[in-house]
Amino acid sequence: xxxxxGIVVLGLLFSNASFAxxxxxxxGDTIVLNGDKIRFSGIDTPELKQTCMxxxxxxxxxxxxxxxxxxxxxxxxxxxxxEGKDAYKRTLAECFVNGESLSVFLVRSGYAFAxxxxxxxxxxDEEFAKENKLGMWAMTFQYPWDFRKx
Numbered sequence: 571x572x573x574x575x576g577i578v579v580l581g582l583l584f585s586n587a588s589f590a591x592x593x594x595x596x597x598g599d600t601i602v603l604n605g606d607k608i609r610f611s612g613i614d615t616p617e618l619k620q621t622c623m624x625x626x627x628x629x630x631x632x633x634x635x636x637x638x639x640x641x642x643x644x645x646x647x648x649x650x651x652x653e654g655k656d657a658y659k660r661t662l663a664e665c666f667v668n669g670e671s672l673s674v675f676l677v678r679s680g681y682a683f684a685x686x687x688x689x690x691x692x693x694x695d696e697e698f699a700k701e702n703k704l705g706m707w708a709m710t711f712q713y714p715w716d717f718r719k720x
């Protein structure tokens with residue numbers, strides 16, 4: 571396992587807390603872990619109300635991203651490496667389950683994008699999904715940051 575010097579590791583297990591008390595999945599790139607709201611750094615997933623078009627079929631791609639994350643986490647508690655706070659006072663972090671980055675998983679599945687405005691860490695994972703037409707890359711979609719614009 572990587573040596574984590576000077577980095578806060580979140581997600582410690584509390585033996586007297588139930589799983590539901592420790593973790594809540596807000597959307598595809600935000601969780602609440604032990605009361606701390608964590609936004610996955612370097613990626614952006616579609617908003618919950620955001621849809622994509624797969625031919626003539628409307629797909630709720632934001633809800634799909636959240637469901638993928640729920641399924642991937644299962645009954646495990648993510649371990650998150652904090653990278654500071656954002657403007658909304660959320661913890662920015664990369665989170666892992668069984669040593670696997672949830673951000674890499676979401677981006678390579680095609681239901682998250684490398685958030686180039688803030689990081690270049692996940693660009694290769696996004697290129698993989700795009701080249702293989704995975705997830706949203708097989709559909710017509712709007713980038714989440716464009717969807718959020720008024």
